Amino acid sequence: MVREITILSGKGGTGKTTLTASFTSIAKEKIVVADCDVDAPNLHILLKPRVRAEEEFKGSKVAVIDKGKCIECMACEENCRFNAISNLEIDPILCEGCGLCVSICPVEAVKLEESVSGYVFVSETKYCPMVHAKLNVAEENSGKLVTLVREKARKLAEQKGRGLVLVDGPPGIGCPVIASLTGIDLAIIITEPTESGIHDLERILKLAEHFGIKRKVIINLYNVNMDNTRKIRELCEKNNVEVLGETPYEPLINEATVKMIPVVEYSPLSDVSKKIGAMWGKVEAELGF
Numbered sequence: 001m002v003r004e005i006t007i008l009s010g011k012g013g014t015g016k017t018t019l020t021a022s023f024t025s026i027a028k029e030k031i032v033v034a035d036c037d038v039d040a041p042n043l044h045i046l047l048k049p050r051v052r053a054e055e056e057f058k059g060s061k062v063a064v065i066d067k068g069k070c071i072e073c074m075a076c077e078e079n080c081r082f083n084a085i086s087n088l089e090i091d092p093i094l095c096e097g098c099g100l101c102v103s104i105c106p107v108e109a110v111k112l113e114e115s116v117s118g119y120v121f122v123s124e125t126k127y128c129p130m131v132h133a134k135l136n137v138a139e140e141n142s143g144k145l146v147t148l149v150r151e152k153a154r155k156l157a158e159q160k161g162r163g164l165v166l167v168d169g170p171p172g173i174g175c176p177v178i179a180s181l182t183g184i185d186l187a188i189i190i191t192e193p194t195e196s197g198i199h200d201l202e203r204i205l206k207l208a209e210h211f212g213i214k215r216k217v218i219i220n221l222y223n224v225n226m227d228n229t230r231k232i233r234e235l236c237e238k239n240n241v242e243v244l245g246e247t248p249y250e251p252l253i254n255e256a257t258v259k260m261i262p263v264v265e266y267s268p269l270s271d272v273s274k275k276i277g278a279m280w281g282k283v284e285a286e287l288g289f
């Protein structure tokens with residue numbers, strides 16, 4: 001049976017990807033890793049995947065005019081609320097695929113066609129297989145793409161006999177986060193001791209609880225504001241959520257990131273690497289693998 005863990009945070013830049021990369025470096029052959037932060041993927045910077053297969057992602061539709069049928073009544077151009085049609089040419093970036101032009105065209109000269117919104121990659125890293133994606137500029141539907149990345153990662157884990165998919169999730173609490181949460185075994189939420197960090201944490205805890213997902217918390221930069229760290233610990237206790245661990249402000253993490261290496265590999269004997277190792281040990285014990 002393949003398990004799935006998603007690493008989440010209320011916003012970007014809270015150490016989510018740094019921790020995912022370090023966990024990947026520790027877990028290696030036990031996992032398949034997936035980057036579901038499809039709007040701003042950056043796990044590849046630390047894991048340096050070599051792409052083995054690439055697939056188009058068709059997540060949206062755009063209108064296409066058949067000039068042979070068009071009688072140039074201009075009804076579509078005059079009624080498109082998104083100003084996507086100019087001189088009977090459709091701008092695929094502005095077209096929202098709403099279908100209005102299709103329904104009002106008197107001669108059925110317009111149809112909606114699927115467009116390529118991005119790409120999904122199946123890759124190899126020196127640690128484990130990786131599934132990741134790229135959404136084209138100005139494209140939406142990142143929730144659908146997250147679901148596709150998760151499906152591919154799960155299938156790959158089954159094929160390769162690996163028991164866990166480790167997901168670097170999207171930040172926030174929007175549609176892509178919901179798509180990355182449903183049906184997983186554990187959500188690990190990274191937070192920081194700031195007022196906004198606490199607010200974001202409350203929202204994600206509620207969201208994960210709503211979907212019946214087991215939750216654990218990691219406090220990043222815990223020593224930057226001990227008052228807020230205490231508030232986070234209290235919030236977790238009140239919600240019956242374990243704080244898996246706390247990582248301090250540590251320049252080594254930045255150094256490792258600049259060198260594009262997971263910190264546990266860059267400085268394996270450092271205090272922060274030991275803390276990360278201990279956290280992963282707890283996760284393995286919790287899921288029993």
Ligand code: SF4
Pocket residue numbers: 062063079080081082083084085090094095096097098099100101102
């Ligand atoms: S599908 Fe909607 S947005 Fe696109 S061109 Fe037609 S009316 Fe405009």
Ligand code: SF4
Pocket residue numbers: 065069070071072073074075076077088104105106107108109110
């Ligand atoms: S509504 Fe149909 S016929 Fe009229 S201009 Fe648009 S595509 Fe041509």
